[in-house]
Amino acid sequence: MKAFAAxxxxxxxxxxxxxxxxxxxxxxxxxxxxxxxWAVYFLAGxxxxxxxxxxxxxxxxxxxxALPDWLFEExxxxxxxxxETISLLLPQNGQGSDDGLAYWVEAHLLPLRGLPAxxxxxxxxxxxxxxxxxxLMLCLKLITGSFRVGVSKLLVTRALAQLAGLxxxxxxxxxxxxxxIGHRPSAADYHRLVAAESADEHSQRGGQPYPFFLAHALQxxxxxxxxxxxxxSDWQVEWKWDGIRAQVVKRDGQLWVWSRGEELVTDRFPxxxxxxxxxxxxxxxxxxxxxxxxxxxRGALAVQPFALLQQRLGRKTLGKKLLADAPxxxxxxxxxxxxxxxxxxxxxxxxxxxxxxLVAEYPLAPxxxxxxxxxxxxxxxxxxxxxxxxxxxxxLMLKQRExxxxxGRTKDMGTWWKWKIDPxxxxxxxxxxxxxxxxxxxxxxxxxxxxxxxxxxxxERALVPFAKAYSGLSDxxxxxxxxxxxxxxxxxxxxxxxxxxxxxxxxxxxGIALSSRHKSGIAVRFPRxxxxxxxxxxEEADDLATLQALLx
Amino acid sequence: xxxxxxxPEGLYCPPGDFYIDPWRPVDRAIITHxxxxxxxxxxxxxxxxxxxxxxxxxxxxxxxxxxxxxxGERIRHHGVTLSLHPAxxxxxxAQVRLEHQGQVWxxxxxxxxxxxxxxxxxxxxxxxxxxxxxxxxxxxxxWPSQAEVFAGINAWWRANRDQGKASVLFCYAFxxxxxxxxxxxASIGPILVxxxxxxxxxxxxxxxxxxxxxxxxxxxxxxxxLLRQALVLAPPSAxxxxxxxxxxxxxxxxxxxxxxxRGTRRRRGVDRGFVLSDHADWPGLLWAIGQTGAQRVMVTHxxxxxxxxxxxxxxxxARAFATEYGDEDESTPAGAEA
Ligand SMILES: [Zn+2]
Ligand SMILES: [Zn+2]
Numbered sequence: 060m061k062a063f064a065a066x067x068x069x070x071x072x073x074x075x076x077x078x079x080x081x082x083x084x085x086x087x088x089x090x091x092x093x094x095x096x097w098a099v100y101f102l103a104g105x106x107x108x109x110x111x112x113x114x115x116x117x118x119x120x121x122x123x124x125a126l127p128d129w130l131f132e133e134x135x136x137x138x139x140x141x142x143e144t145i146s147l148l149l150p151q152n153g154q155g156s157d158d159g160l161a162y163w164v165e166a167h168l169l170p171l172r173g174l175p176a177x178x179x180x181x182x183x184x185x186x187x188x189x190x191x192x193x194x195l196m197l198c199l200k201l202i203t204g205s206f207r208v209g210v211s212k213l214l215v216t217r218a219l220a221q222l223a224g225l226x227x228x229x230x231x232x233x234x235x236x237x238x239x240i241g242h243r244p245s246a247a248d249y250h251r252l253v254a255a256e257s258a259d260e261h262s263q264r265g266g267q268p269y270p271f272f273l274a275h276a277l278q279x280x281x282x283x284x285x286x287x288x289x290x291x292s293d294w295q296v297e298w299k300w301d302g303i304r305a306q307v308v309k310r311d312g313q314l315w316v317w318s319r320g321e322e323l324v325t326d327r328f329p330x331x332x333x334x335x336x337x338x339x340x341x342x343x344x345x346x347x348x349x350x351x352x353x354x355x356x357r358g359a360l361a362v363q364p365f366a367l368l369q370q371r372l373g374r375k376t377l378g379k380k381l382l383a384d385a386p387x388x389x390x391x392x393x394x395x396x397x398x399x400x401x402x403x404x405x406x407x408x409x410x411x412x413x414x415x416x417l418v419a420e421y422p423l424a425p426x427x428x429x430x431x432x433x434x435x436x437x438x439x440x441x442x443x444x445x446x447x448x449x450x451x452x453x454x455l456m457l458k459q460r461e462x463x464x465x466x467g468r469t470k471d472m473g474t475w476w477k478w479k480i481d482p483x484x485x486x487x488x489x490x491x492x493x494x495x496x497x498x499x500x501x502x503x504x505x506x507x508x509x510x511x512x513x514x515x516x517x518x519e520r521a522l523v524p525f526a527k528a529y530s531g532l533s534d535x536x537x538x539x540x541x542x543x544x545x546x547x548x549x550x551x552x553x554x555x556x557x558x559x560x561x562x563x564x565x566x567x568x569x570g571i572a573l574s575s576r577h578k579s580g581i582a583v584r585f586p587r588x589x590x591x592x593x594x595x596x597x598e599e600a601d602d603l604a605t606l607q608a609l610l611x
Numbered sequence: 612x613x614x615x616x617x618x619p620e621g622l623y624c625p626p627g628d629f630y631i632d633p634w635r636p637v638d639r640a641i642i643t644h645x646x647x648x649x650x651x652x653x654x655x656x657x658x659x660x661x662x663x664x665x666x667x668x669x670x671x672x673x674x675x676x677x678x679x680x681x682x683g684e685r686i687r688h689h690g691v692t693l694s695l696h697p698a699x700x701x702x703x704x705a706q707v708r709l710e711h712q713g714q715v716w717x718x719x720x721x722x723x724x725x726x727x728x729x730x731x732x733x734x735x736x737x738x739x740x741x742x743x744x745x746x747x748x749x750x751x752x753x754w755p756s757q758a759e760v761f762a763g764i765n766a767w768w769r770a771n772r773d774q775g776k777a778s779v780l781f782c783y784a785f786x787x788x789x790x791x792x793x794x795x796x797a798s799i800g801p802i803l804v805x806x807x808x809x810x811x812x813x814x815x816x817x818x819x820x821x822x823x824x825x826x827x828x829x830x831x832x833x834x835x836x837l838l839r840q841a842l843v844l845a846p847p848s849a850x851x852x853x854x855x856x857x858x859x860x861x862x863x864x865x866x867x868x869x870x871x872x873r874g875t876r877r878r879r880g881v882d883r884g885f886v887l888s889d890h891a892d893w894p895g896l897l898w899a900i901g902q903t904g905a906q907r908v909m910v911t912h913x914x915x916x917x918x919x920x921x922x923x924x925x926x927x928x929a930r931a932f933a934t935e936y937g938d939e940d941e942s943t944p945a946g947a948e949a
């Protein structure tokens with residue numbers, strides 16, 4: 060546990076990927092295989108279900124620290140993280156247990172799940188008493204399922220690949236499914252991750268998808284594209300769909316649908332089940348699942364708003380009516396496996412050509428071929444991109460024609476760019492502020508924004524909240540805003556303060572829809588602060604009419 | 612009668628007609644210590660502890676009208692018996708003891724209960740009413756031992772030196788910097804300081820506090836290999852400035868009590884955070900309050916409401932005192948002297 064806690068501190072202390080990579084390599088080079096197996100699991104995003112209810116942890120910690128409840132609460136508000144708070148309040152053990160991560164997880168922590176609260180209250184204090192502070196915090200993070208340390212799966216993959224002298228793609232492939240809930244990684248699992256490559260490895264992969272290749276955001280002005288990207292003829296240009304990224308795997312007569320989080324979602328999309336019969340074996344498609352307008356003519360862009368897809372995902376059961384009203388399709392744009400062979404190291408254009416042949420030859424009803432856009436110049440493409448909003452897409456995707464299919468956000472084997480349309484924006488007023496969590500715990504960094512409910516000059520004009528946002532400010536700006544919030548506080552409710560409206564921000568967001576759950580009647584997607592409008596008086600912030608005009 | 616009340620100018624002693632650490636100019640000011648939020652310019656007469664004279668003059672001007680008292684020495688002023696007692700916060704820091712018609716009040720200023728070798732150690736003073744600060748007034752604040760912290764700083768410095776990197780340690784220039792210098796293992800390599808730190812080192816040395824040899828970082832040429840073995844002490848304001856460029860590839864750290872929290876550590880954006888404060892932690896505050904035997908406690912700057920409520924629940928008569936201390940960068944989590 061100590062070694063893993065030390066790794067956590069090292070990873071947490073730096074923002075440099077190289078330093079993180081080095082820390083990971085150092086850890087895995089010395090960790091016993093059973094500890095390493097669990098370390099990979101947690102670092103790559105694996106989360107066992109919560110082992111002990113948060114309420115029990117809080118009560119127990121409050122009692123052990125001999126504090127009144129309100130003082131525990133004040134402490135938690137100042138720290139912003141439950142595991143850290145408890146680790147700071149409990150009596151400390153300078154020595155600390157030398158038992159490894161695997162032993163702690165398997166012998167001490169996992170058995171806590173499902174125990175009666177009384178039993179948990181008996182078992183935890185002697186366990187906690189064995190840990191030094193860093194190990195204690197880590198242990199609590201594992202118990203609450205809140206372990207997070209700013210390491211991507213890709214980085215873990217790279218560290219293991221470097222250590223084992225393997226291709227990172229191979230390690231990524233082996234890692235698929237490793238972090239599934241309920242999976243208990245063992246020393247043998249770890250050995251398998253870093254073992255030398257075997258000849259039959261590819262054929263033993265069952266329904267596993269490939270790690271997804273992800274796009275980077277392109278933000279340069281169009282005039283610079285020629286210099287930056289070369290001519291448009293080097294690129295495959297498509298619409299950027301606003302749906303669920305998915306891989307459809309057909310092998311051995313079976314079908315699997317995987318979402319980008321490497322979650323198996325086959326059951327969620329019965330529309331795709333016919334592919335088990337119609338797709339040939341040994342095929343993996345990459346594309347986007349979208350709700351499509353029922354009865355749309357083939358070839359028409361009939362994509363429905365993401366909100367509909369979200370509603371569908373929110374339902375436990377998919378009724379007939381829902382399936383009729385909000386049917387999905389797969390906009391296929393890549394072919395990762397053909398005739399059982401891994402095609403990821405072939406060029407984008409070659410994969411596309413084979414994908415086109417496949418779609419032409421087989422009757423794949425729920426699969427549409429994501430259309431290509433043609434443009435003689437970047438300016439020409441920029442003009443086509445202007446239709447994005449009316450077509451219900453987010454902009455364009457630019458894929459290097461020679462690009463291989465990478466792992467995650469790699470750029471070394473060719474690049475995918477997402478060239479999104481500018482977000483919607485309005486000028487909104489900050490009316491509530493809440494303390495952040497984690498690194499922002501002591502700052503008011505989460506804000507609620509409002510717009511006016513009537514045009515300027517109207518009697519009884521009031522501000523109506525419509526969005527919450529917490530990102531987009533520099534640390535410096537955040538500190539200034541924090542100071543203003545403290546000075547202009549009207550009322551404090553726990554971690555939230557209401558303030559006299561003085562701060563105006565330009566707020567950007569991706570989508571907008573009517574909503575009965577919000578006071579304003581409107582819900583926006585991915586709201587974020589674009590800039591602080593120091594130049595704008597509160598009275599001149601936008602009103603609801605501006606928002607309503609953005610609804611299509 | 613209350614011996615100290617809060618007035619717009621600062622904490623005021625009505626029978627004695629003087630102020631303690633006033634934030635607006637007054638006729639007579641007793642200064643508990645030289646930090647900017649406690650010692651301000653513009654007062655007519657100053658009184659401070661003898662060991663704080665050098666600091667106060669270097670900060671407020673050599674020409675100020677300043678009277679000093681040795682720790683424990685008593686004077687009478689308008690019927691109030693006044694004496695100063697070590698607060699263990701920084702060089703020259705003092706608690707102010709006031710006695711009038713059988714009532715004793717002690718105003719602590721800022722204090723730290725653990726001795727550190729750079730200033731006289733905190734001495735509990737029995738009183739009826741104790742005025743305490745509350746900068747770290749939450750039970751989450753419990754300081755690691757100084758030995759552990761200095762071992763951490765030394766190890767970090769040594770590892771950087773072995774990698775050929777300068778170690779830049781940000782800390783408040785008065786108090787914290789000298790305390791770090793005093794506790795460091797100076798055999799590891801050369802120690803350089805920012806221009807804001809050196810004048811205060813001089814005052815500490817003149818007061819007889821041992822500090823290892825320091826050199827002004829600005830005197831070292833840019834490519835001198837010495838830079839890559841050095842520990843550099845600089846105020847937080849130097850971070851991100853062009854002054855930092857001379858160190859090339861360096862590792863940076865921040866020393867402050869606020870570094871105990873992961874969130875503040877990360878927001879500072881430095882490689883390392885060392886938990887080192889010149890204020891009392893939670894157990895320290897409770898211990899100091901208990902030692903005074905005071906039944907009445909007035910709480911100033913920091914977690915005022917928390918400490919007031921807690922002490923009341925412990926059966927004391929605790930109240931809040933509104934002051935303007937601690938609103939400078941160094942005492943807030945965002946900046947962090949402490
Ligand atoms: Zn101070
Ligand atoms: Zn202070």
